[in-house]
Amino acid sequence: MLRTLLFLALTAFAAAAEISFSKQIAPILIDQCMECHRSGKAKGGYRLDTAELMLKAGDSKAAPLVAGKPEDSELYRLIATHEEDDRMPKKADALPEKDTKLIREWIASGAKMDVADKKTALRAIVPDQEKARAPEKYPRPLPVTALALSPTGSTLACSGYFETTLWETATGKLTARIDSLPERILALAWIAENQLAVAGGVPGRAGEVWLVNPSHPKERKRLATTRDCVLAMVASPDGKLLACGGADNLVQCFELPSGKLRWQIEPHADWIMGMAFSPDSQHIATASRDRTAKRIDAATGEIEATFAAHDCAVLSVTFSPDSKDILSGDVEGEIRRWDRNGDGKKDTTMRPGGRTEVLALGFFDPETPLAALGNGAVVSVDVKSRRTKDKITRYEDRVNVLLVQRIDKTVRIITGCHDGKVRISEIGKPEPLLQFVAAPGW
Ligand code: HEC
The missing domain is CATH 2.130.10.10 (YVTN repeat-like/Quinoprotein amine dehydrogenase)
Structure with missing residues (x-):
C-alpha cells in the first residue's frame, strides 16, 4: 500500500514537472546534433539551429516532431533506432539513455517549446544558469589563455x-x-x-x-x-x-x-x-x-x-x-x-x-x-x-x-x-x- 502511494506520488510529481525545452532539450541538441544540422551544414536537409527550423522536415519529408507521438517523430525515431547506420548522432555513440528518454517524454507531452520567438537561435535561448559553474578549487592549474x-x-x-x-x-x-x-x-x-x-x-x-x-x-x-x-x-x-x-x-x-x-x-x-x-x-x-x-x-x-x-x-x-x-x-x-x-x-x-x-x-x-x-x-x-x-x-x-x-x-x-x-x-x-x-x- 505504502509502496503504491509512493509510486503514485512520484508519477504525479513527474507528470507535474513539465520538461523545459530551453533548459533541458535544447542543450542536448546543441551539444550532440548542431555540428551537422545548422546553416552551412544541413545534413539530410535538416536544421536544428532554431525552434522554427526544427519543425521543418528534411530530405526524407518525414515530420521531425509530431506532438504527443514520439514514435511518429523522425527526430525521436532516429535517436532511438537500433539500426546503427541510421542512428543519430551519426557515426557516434547513441545518446545517453536518460537523454533519449527525456526527449521521448518531451514529445509525448506535446513537444512544447518555451521560447518567445521561434526564430531565435537555439544557443541563445538556453538560460545561463544551466551552464556549468566554475570549480571552487582548481584540481590543477589551467593554461592562461587571456x-x-x-x-x-x-x-x-x-x-x-x-x-x-x-x-x-x-x-x-x-x-x-x-x-x-x-x-x-x-x-x-x-x-x-x-x-x-x-x-x-x-x-x-x-x-x-x-x-x-x-x-x-x-x-x-x-x-x-x-x-x-x-x-x-x-x-x-x-x-x-x-x-x-x-x-x-x-x-x-x-x-x-x-x-x-x-x-x-x-x-x-x-x-x-x-x-x-x-x-x-x-x-x-x-x-x-x-x-x-x-x-x-x-x-x-x-x-x-x-x-x-x-x-x-x-x-x-x-x-x-x-x-x-x-x-x-x-x-x-x-x-x-x-x-x-x-x-x-x-x-x-x-x-x-x-x-x-x-x-x-x-x-x-x-x-x-x-x-x-x-x-x-x-x-x-x-x-x-x-x-x-x-x-x-x-x-x-x-x-x-x-x-x-x-x-x-x-x-x-x-x-x-x-x-x-x-x-x-x-x-x-x-x-x-x-x-x-x-x-x-x-
Ligand atoms: C556527424 C553528423 C551528424 C550528427 C552529429 C547528427 N546528424 Fe542527423 N543527420 C546526419 C546525416 C548525414 C543525415 C542524413 C541521413 C543519413 O545519412 O543518415 C542526418 C539526418 C537527420 C534527420 C533526418 C532528416 C530528414 O528528414 O531526412 C534527422 C531528424 C536528424 N538527422 C536528427 C539528428 C539529431 C536529433 C541529432 C542529435 C542527436 C543528429 N541528427 C546528429 C548527420 C548528423
Whole structure:
C-alpha cells in the first residue's frame, strides 16, 4: 500500500514537472546534433539551429516532431533506432539513455517549446544558469589563455574555467571571481572600469562574447553567440569599438557601450587566431590559419590590405606605435613587418626564437618589437640585424599572452603561460616583480 502511494506520488510529481525545452532539450541538441544540422551544414536537409527550423522536415519529408507521438517523430525515431547506420548522432555513440528518454517524454507531452520567438537561435535561448559553474578549487592549474589589465592598472583579469578571475597587481591576491561565463575564455578586453569584454566558447560547438561590469557581475550583456569558438578579441583604444574573430572565420565589430553590431565580414578562409587594434583606433589587423594577415577599416569593415607572404598559419599581429605598419608572427617562428598596402618591408623577416611559434607580439619602444614565443621566451628584436636583441625572460612553458604596460619611464610586461603562471616583470630586472598561479585554490 505504502509502496503504491509512493509510486503514485512520484508519477504525479513527474507528470507535474513539465520538461523545459530551453533548459533541458535544447542543450542536448546543441551539444550532440548542431555540428551537422545548422546553416552551412544541413545534413539530410535538416536544421536544428532554431525552434522554427526544427519543425521543418528534411530530405526524407518525414515530420521531425509530431506532438504527443514520439514514435511518429523522425527526430525521436532516429535517436532511438537500433539500426546503427541510421542512428543519430551519426557515426557516434547513441545518446545517453536518460537523454533519449527525456526527449521521448518531451514529445509525448506535446513537444512544447518555451521560447518567445521561434526564430531565435537555439544557443541563445538556453538560460545561463544551466551552464556549468566554475570549480571552487582548481584540481590543477589551467593554461592562461587571456589576460586584461584594468584601466587604472590595479587589477588583472585572467581566463578561468567558466569564469574570469580578478587579481590585485600589487600583491597577486585574488579579489573576485566572475562566474557563469563560457567554458573556455580565450580573449579579454578591459574597456572601462565598468566594462570588461569576455570571449570564448567551446571549440567545434559554440562561441560567445559578453560585456560584464566587473564590480557588479550580474550586470552583463551577451553581445554575440557564434557558431564556433571566439579565439581573439580587441577593443579600440578610444573605447568605442570591440571586434572579435574565431573558428567560424568571421570577424564581428560592435559599438560600445551599446553592443550593437556595426559590421561583420568573413575575411579569411580559416580560423582567426590573433587580432590587434591600431593605436589610433582606425584599423584592425587579423592573423589567420589561412596563412594570411589582413588590415581592416575599423569603421566600415572594408578589407584594406592582405599580407600573404607567410608560409604557414599566422598566429599573432600588432600595429607599430605610429599605426602605420603591422607585425605578424607565424607558427614557424617568422615575424614580418608590412605596410598599409600589404607590402612586406624589405628584409624584415625576423626569426628571433628559431622555429617556435610566435604567440604574441608587442612593442617595447617604437623601434623595438617584443615577441612571446612557444619555447617560453619573451625577446626583444633588433630590427636592423633581424636578430634577438635581449632575452627578457625565459620560462618553462609557452607564453600564450603578453601585455605591455608603461609606468612613467619603466616598461612592464605581463605574461600568461601554458603552465598556469602569470608573471609581472620589469624590463631590465631579471626576477619577476610578482608571480602567481592564476587558479583559485593554488
Ligand atoms: C556527424 C553528423 C551528424 C550528427 C552529429 C547528427 N546528424 Fe542527423 N543527420 C546526419 C546525416 C548525414 C543525415 C542524413 C541521413 C543519413 O545519412 O543518415 C542526418 C539526418 C537527420 C534527420 C533526418 C532528416 C530528414 O528528414 O531526412 C534527422 C531528424 C536528424 N538527422 C536528427 C539528428 C539529431 C536529433 C541529432 C542529435 C542527436 C543528429 N541528427 C546528429 C548527420 C548528423
